[in-house]
Every structure is written in structure tokens, then in C-alpha cells.
Amino acid sequence: MRVEVELPEVEGNNGDEATVSFWYVEEDEEVEEGEDLVEMITEKTTFNVTAPVSGRLLEILAQEGDVVKIGDIMAILETEGEEDSEEEEEVEEEEEEEEEEEEEEDDDDDEDEDEDDEEEDDEDD
Incomplete structure (x- = not known):
């Protein structure tokens, strides 16, 4: 099953966008639920987006330096679920x-x- 990784809302951040600083993992790497995937930077803070599920990082859609908005899909994970x-x-x-x-x-x-x-x-x- 494919799972989309979206930019979440971050508490204390008034803006609706963030810049991709760097990815902790590369495409095709296995990740665990809760593992840091990517570091994001806003005007007020720096934060990490974590894996919502365990699986394989199938595709990175937001590259380093890209500005993404809340709710934008940044990556696709593939799980081993049968659905x-x-x-x-x-x-x-x-x-x-x-x-x-x-x-x-x-x-x-x-x-x-x-x-x-x-x-x-x-x-x-």
C-alpha cells in the first residue's frame, strides 16, 4: 500500500509553508514508523517530519531547497500491507x-x- 507523506501543521509556526533542508533517508531505504525522514525550515523554527508508517521510501517529491505548503505531498512510502x-x-x-x-x-x-x-x-x- 502506498502512503503519502504530507507537510503537517507545526505548532508555533504562523506560516503555511516550509523549506526542505535535507532528507535523512534516500529513496528505496527502509524506514520505521516515527523515524525522521526530512528536516524542514520555516522563518521561526526548524523541525523534522517523521514516517507515518513503517515501509520503504518509494519516491521523494520535494527536493532539498524546495518550498512546500502545509498539506503538500513530499514523499511516497510503500508498506507491505496487502490493501x-x-x-x-x-x-x-x-x-x-x-x-x-x-x-x-x-x-x-x-x-x-x-x-x-x-x-x-x-x-x-
Whole structure:
């Protein structure tokens, strides 16, 4: 399952954005829930954003020096849970539907070829 890491609201900070100072972990590294992921800097404070779950840091979306707003997605974690996110399920369903449509088209083509063969056989008689 994929989990988004968002910039949280920080107590004592009046602003709605922060700058990515540096990442403690790199992409593809395993992290534990509560482990520091990234250091953020605002005009008034410096703070760390921690991993909301244990898993693997799949992708860093906010690079060092980037300014992000509260609620912005900064990274994606991948957990070993069996539940897929809704987006992943939708993509899988769409792919399955496309495959079924292709199979139906192939079946229709086969039927058309069979009919053509029968017509040719009739003409030969």
C-alpha cells in the first residue's frame, strides 16, 4: 500500500509553508514508523517530519531547497500491507477491462475469419 507523506501543521509556526533542508533517508531505504525522514525550515523554527508508517521510501517529491505548503505531498512510502490504494485498484480494474475488450475483439476477428472461410467453401462448391 502506498502512503503519502504530507507537510503537517507545526505548532508555533504562523506560516503555511516550509523549506526542505535535507532528507535523512534516500529513496528505496527502509524506514520505521516515527523515524525522521526530512528536516524542514520555516522563518521561526526548524523541525523534522517523521514516517507515518513503517515501509520503504518509494519516491521523494520535494527536493532539498524546495518550498512546500502545509498539506503538500513530499514523499511516497510503500508498506507491505496487502490493501491497495483506491487509485491502484482503479488502474488495475481499467487494465483488466482493456484486456477483456481486446480479447472480445480478437474473438470477433476469429468469427469473421471463420465466416469468410465458410463463404469461400460455399463458392467452391
